[in-house]
Amino acid sequence: MRARRAALALTGAGLAAAAYATLVEPRWFTLREVEAAVLRPAARGPLRVLHLSDLHLWPSHEAMARALRRCAATDPDVVVVTGDILGHPEVVDDAVALLAEVGAGRVALAVLGSNDRFGPSPKNPFGYLTRDGDPEEPRGEPLDTPRLVSGLEAAGWHVVDNRALRLDTPAGVLDVRGLGDAHLGLARLGAVGGPPSDDVVLGLGVTHAPYTAVLDRFDRAGLDLALAGHTHGGQVRVPGLGALVANCDLPLSQTRGLSAHGAGLALHVSAGLGQSRYAPFRFACRPEATLLTLTPG
Numbered sequence: 001m002r003a004r005r006a007a008l009a010l011t012g013a014g015l016a017a018a019a020y021a022t023l024v025e026p027r028w029f030t031l032r033e034v035e036a037a038v039l040r041p042a043a044r045g046p047l048r049v050l051h052l053s054d055l056h057l058w059p060s061h062e063a064m065a066r067a068l069r070r071c072a073a074t075d076p077d078v079v080v081v082t083g084d085i086l087g088h089p090e091v092v093d094d095a096v097a098l099l100a101e102v103g104a105g106r107v108a109l110a111v112l113g114s115n116d117r118f119g120p121s122p123k124n125p126f127g128y129l130t131r132d133g134d135p136e137e138p139r140g141e142p143l144d145t146p147r148l149v150s151g152l153e154a155a156g157w158h159v160v161d162n163r164a165l166r167l168d169t170p171a172g173v174l175d176v177r178g179l180g181d182a183h184l185g186l187a188r189l190g191a192v193g194g195p196p197s198d199d200v201v202l203g204l205g206v207t208h209a210p211y212t213a214v215l216d217r218f219d220r221a222g223l224d225l226a227l228a229g230h231t232h233g234g235q236v237r238v239p240g241l242g243a244l245v246a247n248c249d250l251p252l253s254q255t256r257g258l259s260a261h262g263a264g265l266a267l268h269v270s271a272g273l274g275q276s277r278y279a280p281f282r283f284a285c286r287p288e289a290t291l292l293t294l295t296p297g
Helices: 002-027 062-072 092-103 125-129 145-154 212-220
Strands: 030-039 047-052 078-082 107-111 163-169 172-178 200-206 225-228 257-261 265-269 288-296
Touching (some): 030 265, 062 288, 078 225, 107 163
Parallel strands (some): 078 107, 200 225
8 A cells, every 4th residue: 555655656746747847847937147257358348148049939939929028128238049049940930020129229149050950850858868969960851041041130130150250339349259050060160260359348159059179169269258058958957966968068067057168268058948849848947048247357
């Protein structure tokens, strides 16, 4: 009888956890606020950066749209999306329209992730526990990536895959170095270039998947801060232990939040606001955006 009761209790707890992870936490959006002392002496003041990632947008995803509008209402100086905007072939126009709202009147930067090039496909979620983080062969249908890019650029966004550019911000000149998605082997490391010039207030690296080769290249270039997504923060975290997977070769302790890499690079990895339709769960890892207040340091 005791064994039966224990089995029933464990079954009930497992079902409750599964229901929470699929019905509650994926819709429990949060906006984190983080301060990082990474600006250079030329800065005229702090710089507020809204970091968004891994939206995986679906048709009629009104809860996500409301969350993004609340994030934009914090009035950041810069907004950065680190890839995986799309989660369905039919949402390109909706995604562009929504991000046009979020980026209006401010510096807006984006890089693409694998889900902006290929649609979602069925995967065994337990496979993430055994993969070593090497790039996967994409299996989903090709998406209309050129339409996404042209739409974002027409709305004033800078898509910075394998590009470098300088932009004016309220704090001063921002030196941006973007790289393509290393998870698909699209990061051209030579596009990063050399150290920022003396008039720059921040050397910013932007990429989707935070593979260590990409972060090493940002660090060697003397950049100050790198922004990335892709990990979903592990998506399932064990309280007291943390993430079980990173889906790349980044240490598990760095799958979410602010940390340091190499000789002088600050790294912020977003746990993201969405998840694939084929893995629609989160546990102890709420969907998030982050408002970074950057100060001189």
